[in-house]
Amino acid sequence: MKHPCQNGATCSPIYNEDDYNCTCAPGYIGRHCGLGQIVICESETGQRLSCGDRGTINVLSANYGRLDTHTCSDEYQTTNCRAENSLARVKERCQGNAHCELTASSEFFGGDPCLNTLKYLLVTYRCES
Numbered sequence: 001m002k003h004p005c006q007n008g009a010t011c012s013p014i015y016n017e018d019d020y021n022c023t024c025a026p027g028y029i030g031r032h033c034g035l036g037q038i039v040i041c042e043s044e045t046g047q048r049l050s051c052g053d054r055g056t057i058n059v060l061s062a063n064y065g066r067l068d069t070h071t072c073s074d075e076y077q078t079t080n081c082r083a084e085n086s087l088a089r090v091k092e093r094c095q096g097n098a099h100c101e102l103t104a105s106s107e108f109f110g111g112d113p114c115l116n117t118l119k120y121l122l123v124t125y126r127c128e129s
Contacts, residue, residue, distance in 0.1 A: 009033035029124070035060065040104040040121040041072035050099035051127035057097055061124045062090035064109045072120040081114035090123055 005011040005022035009032070012021050024033035040047040051057055065081035066072075083089075089109055094100035104121035106112040113119070 006034045036125045042104045042119045045103045054127040055129035057094045058126045059091045062086040064121045065113045078114045078117040083109040083113040
C-alpha cells in the first residue's frame with residue numbers, strides 16, 4: 001500500500017492492510033494530515049504560514065475571535081465571537097503565496113469583535129502546487 005499520510009505524519013495500518021491511521025505532526029490536521037492549521041493568540045506577532053517548496057497557500061477557513069474556552073485560555077470566556085472579515089483578510093494577506101506572516105490583532109481585522117475577551121486567529125489551509 002502506498003504511504004497515504006502527508007507532512008511528516010506517522011502511518012499505522014489498522015485491522016487490515018487496506019486501512020490505516022495517520023498521526024499528524026504538530027500543525028497539521030485531516031485524515032491524511034494534508035491540511036495545515038495554525039492558532040495565533042491575540043497580539044502574537046510574526047507567526048508564519050508556509051508551504052515552502054510544496055506550492056502555494058490556499059486558505060480554507062479563518063476566524064479571528066473566540067469559539068471555545070480552551071484555546072489561548074482567558075478568564076473572559078465569550079465563545080461566540082467572530083470577526084466577519086476574518087477569511088477575507090487572511091486570504092488578502094496569504095492566498096497564492098508560498099508563505100505569509102500573520103498577527104492576531106483587532107487592528108488587522110478592523111475592529112474588536114468581542115470586547116474584554118482574549119481572542120485568537122485560527123487558520124486552516126492547504127498547500128497546492
